Amino acid sequence: MNFVLIGVNHKSAPLQVRERLAIPAARLQEATLSLLSVPCVREGMILSTCNRVEFLTYQEPAQADLLEFIQNYFSIGKEALHPYMYEYRASEVVRHVFRVASSLDSLVVGEPQILGQVKESYSLARSIGGINNNLDPLMQRAFTVARKVRNQTSIGISSVSIASVAVDLASKIFGSLQGKTVLLMGAGKMGELAARNMMQHGASTIYICNRTYERAVELAGKFPGVRSESGSATGQSAIVQPISYDLLHEYASMADIIVSSTGAEKPIFNRAHAEKYMQRRKQRPMFFIDIAVPRDVDPEINSVEGVFVYNIDDLQSVAVSNMSSRAKEAMDAEVIIRTEVERYTQRMHSLNGVPSIVALQQSLEDVRQNEMRRMAPRLAQLTSEQLQAVEQMTRALVHKLQHAPIQAIKRAAQEGDRETLAMIQHVFDLEHPDKPTPAPGIAESVAGKSDEEETAFVPTPDATAVAKADAASPAKSTAVKQESLP
Amino acid sequence: MAMYLIWLRVALVLYGVSSLTVIPDVLTGHDRWRKFVHPVCVSAFYFHLVALVEMMRLAHHWVPASLHEVETSFALLLTITFLAIYWRYRAISFGLFVLPVIFLLLLLPAAQPDHAPLSSQWMHNGWILLHIALLLVAYTLLLFSLLSSLLYLIQERRLKNKHIGGIFSHLPPLDTIDHIAFVTLVIGLPCMTVGLLAGALIAQESVGAAYFLDPKVLLSIGMWVLYVWMLYVRRHTGLRGKRAVYLSSLVFLMALTVWVANQFSTVHRFPAP
Numbered sequence: 001m002n003f004v005l006i007g008v009n010h011k012s013a014p015l016q017v018r019e020r021l022a023i024p025a026a027r028l029q030e031a032t033l034s035l036l037s038v039p040c041v042r043e044g045m046i047l048s049t050c051n052r053v054e055f056l057t058y059q060e061p062a063q064a065d066l067l068e069f070i071q072n073y074f075s076i077g078k079e080a081l082h083p084y085m086y087e088y089r090a091s092e093v094v095r096h097v098f099r100v101a102s103s104l105d106s107l108v109v110g111e112p113q114i115l116g117q118v119k120e121s122y123s124l125a126r127s128i129g130g131i132n133n134n135l136d137p138l139m140q141r142a143f144t145v146a147r148k149v150r151n152q153t154s155i156g157i158s159s160v161s162i163a164s165v166a167v168d169l170a171s172k173i174f175g176s177l178q179g180k181t182v183l184l185m186g187a188g189k190m191g192e193l194a195a196r197n198m199m200q201h202g203a204s205t206i207y208i209c210n211r212t213y214e215r216a217v218e219l220a221g222k223f224p225g226v227r228s229e230s231g232s233a234t235g236q237s238a239i240v241q242p243i244s245y246d247l248l249h250e251y252a253s254m255a256d257i258i259v260s261s262t263g264a265e266k267p268i269f270n271r272a273h274a275e276k277y278m279q280r281r282k283q284r285p286m287f288f289i290d291i292a293v294p295r296d297v298d299p300e301i302n303s304v305e306g307v308f309v310y311n312i313d314d315l316q317s318v319a320v321s322n323m324s325s326r327a328k329e330a331m332d333a334e335v336i337i338r339t340e341v342e343r344y345t346q347r348m349h350s351l352n353g354v355p356s357i358v359a360l361q362q363s364l365e366d367v368r369q370n371e372m373r374r375m376a377p378r379l380a381q382l383t384s385e386q387l388q389a390v391e392q393m394t395r396a397l398v399h400k401l402q403h404a405p406i407q408a409i410k411r412a413a414q415e416g417d418r419e420t421l422a423m424i425q426h427v428f429d430l431e432h433p434d435k436p437t438p439a440p441g442i443a444e445s446v447a448g449k450s451d452e453e454e455t456a457f458v459p460t461p462d463a464t465a466v467a468k469a470d471a472a473s474p475a476k477s478t479a480v481k482q483e484s485l486p
Numbered sequence: 487m488a489m490y491l492i493w494l495r496v497a498l499v500l501y502g503v504s505s506l507t508v509i510p511d512v513l514t515g516h517d518r519w520r521k522f523v524h525p526v527c528v529s530a531f532y533f534h535l536v537a538l539v540e541m542m543r544l545a546h547h548w549v550p551a552s553l554h555e556v557e558t559s560f561a562l563l564l565t566i567t568f569l570a571i572y573w574r575y576r577a578i579s580f581g582l583f584v585l586p587v588i589f590l591l592l593l594l595p596a597a598q599p600d601h602a603p604l605s606s607q608w609m610h611n612g613w614i615l616l617h618i619a620l621l622l623v624a625y626t627l628l629l630f631s632l633l634s635s636l637l638y639l640i641q642e643r644r645l646k647n648k649h650i651g652g653i654f655s656h657l658p659p660l661d662t663i664d665h666i667a668f669v670t671l672v673i674g675l676p677c678m679t680v681g682l683l684a685g686a687l688i689a690q691e692s693v694g695a696a697y698f699l700d701p702k703v704l705l706s707i708g709m710w711v712l713y714v715w716m717l718y719v720r721r722h723t724g725l726r727g728k729r730a731v732y733l734s735s736l737v738f739l740m741a742l743t744v745w746v747a748n749q750f751s752t753v754h755r756f757p758a759p
Contacts, residue, residue, distance in 0.1 A: 172645060175659035283724030285660055302646060305727050314648045 002062040003093035003138065006070070006085055007047075007054030010107050013084035015313045019294045021074055023048040024263055028121070032130050034073060040064040043135045045125030047100070049117050050162075050190065050293050050312050051107045056097065058134040062089065094138060095341045101142040102149040102333060107312075108162060108319040109330050110155040113190065115146050138344075145340045152336060155329040163193040165318050166289045167201050169310060170257050173287050178202035180256040185209050185248070185268065187219050188261025190291045195259050199223065199238050206240045207251045211262075216242035253277040259289045260296035267298040274301040289315075353413025356421060357406050359430040364398045490540035493533045494558070494596040500530030501589040508581040513653050520578060527585070531565045534592070538562055541595075549615045554595035556622070561591040563626040571630070571666060577658040583633050613684045620681030625741055627674030628713075632738045634667030635731040642727055664726055667734070671717050678713060682706055702747040709740040 008018055023031050028046060035044040035055055043058040055066055067085065071078055088096045099105045103114045122139050125131045131139065149155060167177070174180055180203045184195040187210055195206055206223060210216035223240040243251050252258060252269070253276065260268065269288065277286060283306050290297040290311040302309040310318075372379075372394065379387060405424055412420035424430070504527040511519035538558050542548050550559040568584045571577050641657045644650065657663070685706070689697035697703055716733045719725050725733065 169645075169650070171659060172641075172650070173660045175662045281724070282722075283726055285726075306642075308645050310648070317648055318650045 002059045003057070003088075003090055003134075004059055004062055004064065004066065005054060005056045005088045005093045005096055006066040007052060008084050008086070009052035009054070009105065010313070010316050012086050015293065015295070015311065017080075017084050018051070018053065020076060021048075021053040021070070022050075022293050023053065028124055029128060031073065032125050032128060035069065036128075036130055038064050038066070038069050041066075043132050044130050045121050045135065045139075047118060047121045049114065050291065051316075052100070052105075054100070056093070056135065058132075091341060091345045094344050095337065097138060097142045098145045098337045098340055098344075101146040102337060103146070103155070104149070104330060104333055104337065107316045108165060109326055111162065112150075113162075113193070115143070119143065141340070141344055145337065148340070149333045149336050153329045153332045155326060155333050162190055162291065162312070162315050162319070163197040165315050166194045166259070166291075166310070167197050169289075169308075169315075169318060170198065170287055171201075173285050173308060174256060176202060177257075179204045181205040181207070181254055183207045183209060183252055183255035183258045184219075185258060185260040185296065186262030186264075186292065187215050188263075188291060191259045191261030191289075192219065192222070194261075194289060194291065196223065198257060198259075199240075203257070204238055206238060207255060208240065208242045209245060209248050209251065210242075211245050213242065213244050216244075249273060249276070253280040255286070256284070257287045257289065258297075259291065261291040262296050264292065264296055265294060268296045269301060270298040271300045271304060274304045274307045278304060278306055291315075349413050349415070353409045353421065356409050356413075356425055356430050359425075360402055360405060360409070360428050363428060363430065364402050368394050368398050488540070488544060488599060490537040490544065491596065491599065493537035493540065494592060497530045497533035497537060498589065498592045498596045500526050500533065501585060501592065504530060504581065505585040505589050508578065508585055512579050512582045512656060514656075523578065523581065524572070527565070527569065527581070531562075531569065534558070534562050534565060541599075549611070550618055550622070552600050554600045556618075557591045558595045559619075560622050560626065561588045563622055564588050564591075564629070567626050567630055567670075575658060575662050575666060577662065577666065579637055579654075579657050580630065580633055583636075584630075587629075611688070613688050617681050617684040617688060620677045620684065624674045624678035624681055627670040627677065628734075628738055628741055631667045631670040631674065632731075632734040634663050634670065635734040638663045638667065638726060639728055639731050667730065668720060671713075671720065675713060675717060678710060682710055702744060705740070705744045705747050709737065709744050712737050712740055 008021055010018070013021075023046060028048060031048075032044065032046050035041060035046060035057065038044075038057075040059045040061060041057045041064045042060050045056050047054045047056065055070070057064065057066065066087075067078070067082070070076070070085075071081060074081075096105070101115055101118050103110050103112065106114050118139075122131060126136070170177055170180075177198055180198070182195050182198050182203045182205070184191055184206060195203075195208075199206055206220075208216045208220045208223075210219065220240050220242040223238075248268075252273070258269070262268065274286070274288075278284075285306045285308065288297045288301060288307065288309040290309060293312060295311055297309050297311070299309060299311070301307055372391070379390065382390070405428065409421065409424055411417075412424070504523050507519055507523045507526065511523050538555075541555065541558060542550070545552075545555070550556045564584050565588055568580055568588075571580055637657060638660060640654055641660050641663060644654060644657070645660070658666075686697070686703075689700075689703065716737050719733065720730065
């Protein structure tokens with residue numbers, strides 16, 4: 001398992017560092033291609049969210065200098081980067097990926113957005129050839145484990161996302177959100193969720209602003225109860241109104257809560273803006289939720305009386321205080337992750353023995369068939385029933401003879417005992433067994449199955465052959481292999 | 487020993503218990519504390535009320551004239567306001583400050599009886615009753631407004647500094663605290679106005695126009711003007727936060743000064759014969 005993962009997250013690096021490493025969605029493809037061009041990197045994907053930037057790779061050999069790649073790509077010095085980076089290898093990567101997908105490593109444990117973000121990164125990497133035979137089973141398994149964690153623990157039920165943390169904070173300022181006005185700035189997913197959550201908690205008016213007015217209109221269409229240009233509300237009681245960017249500051253002073261999640265390079269709201277808003281609002285409190293990275297709201301605004309600014313890191317600290325109530329769920333989820341990591345690594349090790357098993361089966365079958373061919377003239381006088389009996393007897397003989405070495409190969413592979421594996425390969429003259437090659441589409445088909453079905457490992461053709469090796473005849477298992485491989 | 491002293495002592499003990507138990511309630515926000523504090527406080531209120539009625543009945547007047555009577559009445563008003571705020575806003579945090587004050591106010595009255603310093607001609611005067619009762623209510627509401635402003639300041643600092651958990655994590659929302667501060671001031675204004683007018687009428691009748699130059703009267707008028715100004719500023723500029731605390735503190739300080747000014751007043755003296 002030559003997996004290597006390097007990255008930063010909300011625990012390892014402050015917002016200032018993550019801001020510099022953040023990769024916007026538009027640049028993710030180009031960044032992934034750059035990653036794939038690093039020597040030794042055979043497969044790779046990049047996960048870039050508000051809280052983490054991670055580079056997941058499969059390397060052969062595992063010698064690529066990812067830190068150097070990151071330094072060059074972002075033009076950041078080693079000193080500014082190194083203290084905040086973490087690196088995982090082999091089974092540590094498996095564990096980390098499972099935890100990330102299951103939202104156990106999230107800012108708010110149990111929040112559901114991360115799984116979608118991982119899937120998006122996976123799809124993009126897969127579409128450009130960054131995900132193949134090695135990362136694909138890992139990611140598929142990670143998605144399955146994430147679903148299992150959500151289904152088997154209460155972590156999803158009591159989940160508090162960034163959006164609901166924002167609502168909690170707004171409640172500490174305003175009490176009830178009934179009748180409150182929210183301004184959603186930007187079209188970020190997290191911001192949209194926060195605004196939606198506030199609407200569910202009683203916010204009566206949602207203004208949606210974007211640099212592109214059409215985008216704001218489009219986003220407003222996703223909310224129930226969109227207000228028409230003439231001002232008449234339709235649908236539910238909440239009014240949702242797209243506004244032009246030119247009118248941003250006019251509408252902002254009317255908003256009790258401003259949720260900002262744009263991709264702007266510089267802050268959109270500064271201290272002077274906030275002071276003007278407060279004057280217009282007769283000092284009624286205002287709450288800025290800045291989910292953007294880089295930040296949209298100048299932190300100086302927090303010093304204006306009556307104005308409260310919470311950025312993504314601040315939300316983290318609030319989230320931490322909410323974590324205790326979910327400690328048990330998280331502990332249960334960790335047990336699931338541990339079991340799944342063990343199972344996955346065992347399977348991976350088993351897979352390492354598959355080529356040897358298949359080669360052994362093939363070798364013994366070749367011997368049997370050669371002997372049958374050599375004896376064919378002398379067997380010509382046998383009846384068809386007698387010939388069938390001889391055929392069955394030779395197959396049974398081969399099957400019994402190969403049973404012990406197959407078990408030995410499987411044991412050695414599971415235990416990672418390379419010496420025994422090499423010795424068996426040497427004894428049976430299996431020096432160059434083929435590598436396992438999962439057929440394209442297998443992973444996708446597994447993704448659509450239920451969790452119970454998916455608890456079994458992704459069935460590569462060779463793994464199927466191994467599973468049948470004990471029960472079926474050698475000829476049968478060879479046939480399976482031949483059918484599966486192109 | 488008079489029965490009211492027993493009731494008052496029981497109330498005192500119950501207030502003491504609720505003063506202590508309200509601390510973990512506010513600090514931890516656990517329901518089990520709330521389930522304890524609230525009934526204990528309500529029980530204390532009943533004993534307190536019975537004790538006050540008994541005390542006044544024994545004194546044969548309804549005007550809280552002696553120090554003990556004023557303290558007991560003021561403490562009862564504090565309890566009523568605290569419970570009203572709790573029932574309306576579920577804001578137990580006020581208890582952290584108010585319950586110990588009530589306990590301290592009842593310490594002397596529960597220890598021994600005292601006698602009224604008022605002459606009997608005033609004891610049964612309805613205007614005096616109105617004057618004292620309404621001003622006590624006004625002072626009570628002013629105290630709650632000051633407490634609200636302080637709680638607002640604490641909550642605002644916590645939210646500004648992003649200290650959401652830990653101590654005081656169960657304070658009411660900012661808007662609620664601000665609403666309590668404003669409502670108490672608004673209700674307090676007519677009480678203070680009518681209370682002062684009643685006092686002015688009594689003074690006009692007994693002393694004549696000269697009462698206007700009395701330092702206590704001048705301070706009272708100053709306090710009223712300041713009170714109205716504070717209400718105006720809060721209403722029209724939306725004053726909140728530390729400036730609101732400063733202003734509330736100033737008015738409350740003024741109210742205390744007016745109280746203390748009895749010592750220098752020639753008009754505001756009603757000695758017993």
